[in-house]
Amino acid sequence: MILRPTKIEDISRVIDIINQAKTYFKNNDIDQWQDGYPNEETIEKDIENNEAYVLEEDGVILGTCMVTIHGEPAYNRIEGKWILNCPYICVHRIAVDNEYKGKGLASTILDQVVAMYPDYHSVRMDTHHDNLSMQSFLTKYGFKYCGEITLKSGALRRAYEKRI
Template identity: 30%
Template sequence: MRRAKARDIDAIVEILQTAKAYLKEQGLDQWQGEYPNADTIQTDMDKHQAFVLMVDNQVAGYAAAFEGEDPLYTALEDGSWLKEGHDYASLHRVAMSDKFRGQRLTPRFITALISYFYAQGARDFRIDTHPGNLPMQKVIKNNGFEQRGTVHMQEAPHVSTARWAYQLLIEDETEA
């Protein structure tokens, strides 16, 4: 895993386009508009939040991740966070190339992101997904996340869609 570079944009756009098609095949409305697109990726890169999973010198996966308050997670409904505050890492737009689908790389990618931010001091991690995205829910839960409630994603102007929000807390040995 490494931070995405400008030369990765075409591969990332292709990954997101195939992910959109895969979600559509599943009958989900997630990512069926303009979002996410090349502008989204460029914004992620400008904010140093873009990460890629590399396999044999190919971009195999993409995710946006950052530490600090995430406006998406400030209005949690139907639940509560295990730990309140703004000191957490958020994982978004996790997508794997269809060339690598079925190789169980998404859980490893999420583990790599958690490990990276853990090394930076993060102990609280948040992620969300569409209520119908069963494969991603399985990946999230298998990475130790617990469902905490519902948030609303603004994918397009005037289009707000519910997402299940998850949280993972990792305690330091000295805190346990």
């Protein structure tokens, strides 16, 4: 299994996985990704910025994420406190195909993301208040809840950090 940069020809598969996540959120009354975001334009921008990745095995895309080391503006102000005050890896829009859920692929994605940046000592993520499955995953993976951040839209998110 490899985490590789997303290519333009991967976009329809990535959107399929994201749409599965949107359906899961809707069916579980989680008001996340219900406003048209993320969409093809989002993924195209991530590709242009070299920040889009897919987890692939035997030519099949199993999951997707966005990774940046250029900071997340929403993380500059937190109601709480980050663990470390240093450059960090930021992961957004992590999603796994429904057919492959429960096989530890989100952990595989994060393991490979962290391995890409051996000089970094922190990884940060955020999630919706109602996304209990992601909160549980982050805790099991060793992230610590640090506080609340506010997105550009004004929406609040739970912020997590892991020392690596």
